[in-house]
Amino acid sequence: MNIKDIAKAVGKPESTVKNWVKKVGAKMAQVGAKMAQASIDKKPADYDIEETIAIIEHGMGKNAASLFRANAENKPKEIDNRTDIAFISGIVAETIKQLWPLLNNQNQQGNQPVKQITENPPEMSLRNKLNQIVRDSCDRTSEPYGQAWTRLYKDICYRFEININVRSKNLGITPIEYLEQEGLLEKAIICAQELFGQ
Numbered sequence: 001m002n003i004k005d006i007a008k009a010v011g012k013p014e015s016t017v018k019n020w021v022k023k024v025g026a027k028m029a030q031v032g033a034k035m036a037q038a039s040i041d042k043k044p045a046d047y048d049i050e051e052t053i054a055i056i057e058h059g060m061g062k063n064a065a066s067l068f069r070a071n072a073e074n075k076p077k078e079i080d081n082r083t084d085i086a087f088i089s090g091i092v093a094e095t096i097k098q099l100w101p102l103l104n105n106q107n108q109q110g111n112q113p114v115k116q117i118t119e120n121p122p123e124m125s126l127r128n129k130l131n132q133i134v135r136d137s138c139d140r141t142s143e144p145y146g147q148a149w150t151r152l153y154k155d156i157c158y159r160f161e162i163n164i165n166v167r168s169k170n171l172g173i174t175p176i177e178y179l180e181q182e183g184l185l186e187k188a189i190i191c192a193q194e195l196f197g198q
Contacts, residue, residue, distance in 0.1 A: 001052045002044035009172035010056060010064070020059035021047075028054060064170050071171045074181070126185035127176060130192055137196035148196070149175070155191050160184075 001009070007017040025032035031051050038045035047055065049072055057065035124132070134148050153164045153175055168178035179188050 001047055004044065006047070006052055006055060009068070010060060011169045011172070012059070017055065017059065020055050021045075024051075024055050024058050031055070060170070067167075067171055071173070071181075126189065127180055130176070130179075130185060130189050133189065133192040133196055137192075152188070152192055152195060155195050156184075156188055159191060160187065 003014055003017050003021060007014040010017070021031065021035055025035045028051065031047065031054070034045035034047065034051075049069075053065045053069050053072075056068050134145065134152060137143065138145050138148050156179075157163050162184070164175045164178055168175045171178065171181075173181070179185050
């Protein structure tokens with residue numbers, strides 16, 4: 001991560017993070033060397049995860065650094081684009097194989113209707129359920145969406161003593177992503193049902 005990435009992740013100005021890097025660079029030789037090389041090359045230095053955590057710990061303390069580490073370790077590894085293309089191509093090919101007989105059969109039989117699918121629809125995810133409760137309430141009451149979400153997060157803050165906005169901002173994720181990551185969506189749904197009268 002470079003200084004801009006770190007600043008975005010922790011919600012601080014780049015100038016603040018740059019000062020943290022200078023101070024950590026005085027203690028950690030590899031950070032100091034990268035910082036010096038960046039000033040020569042005029043390209044941003046790329047800090048590895050340990051260096052990034054040291055920078056965040058210097059500026060925001062051990063708790064923020066450990067939260068950042070936990071978040072970084074939980075992120076799935078990126079898949080290389082060739083793998084993505086091969087995977088998607090396989091799905092498309094298999095879908096066409098399965099649909100081709102149906103399309104041919106319909107063309108041969110004229111405009112006869114295709115059999116109706118009788119499977120049950122999939123269950124709604126907890127995240128979508130929470131979103132639905134908030135949106136339904138806003139549709140009923142004409143309350144702005146942002147205001148409804150703010151009321152919900154404030155309610156959660158008072159009930160569970162968790163400041164969702166601050167914690168999510170420190171991790172560089174949205175509040176609903178934080179609720180999902182921490183397994184708090186069910187509790188949030190209960191709060192939303194009570195708060196919005198559902």
